[in-house]
Amino acid sequence: MLGNFRYSNPTKLYFGKDSLDNLKGELSAYGANILLVYGGGSIKKNGLYEDILRILSDCGKNVAEVSGVMPNPTVEKLYEGCKAAKEHQTDLILAVGGGSVCDYAKAVSVSAYCEEDPWEKYYLRMEDVDNRIIPVGCILTMVGTGSEMNGGAVITNHESKLKIGHVFGDNVFPKFSVLNPVYTFTLPKYQMTAGFYDIMSHILEQYFSGTDDNTSDYIAEGLLKSLIHSTRIAVKDPENYEARSNIMWIATWALNTLIAQGKSTDWMVHMIGQAVGAYTDATHGMTLSAVSMAYYRYICPYGLDKFRRFAVNVWEVNPEGKTAEAVAEEGLIRMESYMRDLGLVMNLSELGVTQEMLPGISEATFFMNGGYKALTREEVLKILQESI
Template identity: 40%
Template sequence: MIKNFIYQNPTKLIFGKDQIKRLSKEVQNFGEKVLLVYGGGSIKKNGLYEQIKNELKDFQIFELGGVEPNPRVSTARKAIEIIKENNIDFILAVGGGSTIDCTKLISAGVFYEGDAWDIVIGKYSPKKALPFGVILTLAATGSEMNSGSVITNLDTGEKLGWGSPLVYPKFSILDPVYTFTVPRNQTVNGIVDMMSHLLEQYFNKEHNPLLDTFIEGAMKTIMKYAPLALENPNDYEARSVLMLSATIALNHSLDLGVIGDWGTHRIEHAVSAVYDIPHGEGLAIIMPNWINFVISKDTDRVKEFAVNIMGMDTQNKNDIDIAKEGALKLQEFWKNIGSPVKLSEVNIEEKTLGQIADLAAKQVVGNAYSLTRDEIYQILKMAY
């Protein structure tokens, strides 16, 4: 049964070619001093950096580059100090989900006198946040239109998710052209990420039939356009479909009245906390094995996934076989577009699987299908 819910998303989505021309108009609502936050520097190679500086020529710009693929609390701390020292009014996050996630913690941490990690672990609940906007360069996480964030702490060996209604972006500019130069492996990781977000919401106990249809359609659309974008990185239509799909996949319009499982994400966070591998790679490895494992917990739902999304034939087959074939076909799809599908492929040592299971089990793993520490370990063994 669909649960009661309230839905509100305050982020203004600005989609399409040359929408960066709106940047100055959007930023001027928040002040004159802007902190530009970005990742490894690709925006300087593709010309976006210069475009931003030109559009914001009437503003005072400060910078923090080098946000990691698994963003670290230490980086957020540096940015918070820059903002406090210079009385900055607004943050502009330019990049993918990692940059945006880090910016969300920066935004909330500015008005807290303690350590930013306290916000991530729930020790402190933000009461105020510095406004920020986004220019998206990678179709993947959906962080550009939600209030969630995932942060890594190297000192504690943890990678944890957190969120606050205060850290929705004020606006997000999505120009598919900015994804043309994204390396193939990052494009693949983004495809896996957006598909995983859809599936995490599809596997639930409430089964909103309307949203089931939306998710099934979105999954099939992504699987149609993903190979086109990989074959021709400058295919505007394919890049547009992927970019919008990633945003919709996690702006919470597809989990109305349901509670997604998110078990795969909890396990993957533990994997990448220990090994610092790309999030998309970890999801591609864990999720098909997780689906296989939960067949015994909910055969009917996995069969629906196999038939309605993966297009499995049901003729002369029992439900369990159909479900298993669906999980295998998903794994094959990700493998065919270039993702690793085994932990051994990304140099993870089998002897550390117990450590990873212990770390994952510190949180609740699985909202729809709760997993014990031993069950997590079994899934990791299946994925090795």
């Protein structure tokens, strides 16, 4: 492995069917005022909301709520959460939901006591936190983002057509997260499979970078093989606990910073996908799946050795008697077939993107330089055109 790095992850995880039993013990470390944040109300239908309120009441907590956190949390919703957090003098933000709710909670945690506009400070200027941070705990109901064990927080500004993620330091990581795979069983198939691809994309963004013999790449390949195996089971049997538990654990390790160590990392699929999301408000994982194949075929010649390795080690392509180009392409063909089998969105038009939007999406794309090809604005536009 090349380079120097510091690794720390302070988040405590409780995993399994009985993981919620640990919430009471965690709550004892915080003050009386809890801000409960959640999404569209599915937690009220499955009984989780009542279970959590019962625990909070037993612990003598004063609870305020911010509900209706959308899949792509907006800057307006962020301001609403900041107001609620300050008025309630919040001691702990408890996020119950998927990655968007966890992202939102972290954004509120750093923004509530920010003396400037948090959108300007954290999302446009990308500055570090220098004010009071409200602790966050998470109870996960959807997998994909890894937000339960990282410092990422993505916010959308529809007025400026920007969707931006800020990866904060470990002082913003959730203090604890509750991971019960059963809570993911009732998720609609579209959201479930979008989350599956978000996991895969996270791993690939880190894998497709660097040329050294890197331990992180071996870990990534193992995560990918486990993910492919378990997701094939889960799409046919969504309540298969073994498959869903494996997927939940893979999602956490895909983006808790472990496999980024010693890597430059790419992230251009996410940058393009987030720009698509800013224009369409489409489900995040599907914006990634819609542009991935065009992107990877475009950069493959620049990272041919890694793409060949990907084909052989992940997709089990037999390389004998074949050129590196042929092996790499066969790997991408198998990946594309797998994606179609999951029912993922494979082109931008399915998300409502039109030809007229493409220049704007290209302009809204942020550029990262850690992958095998530093793209130009014109190349991003070409990839978008290939994806539509």
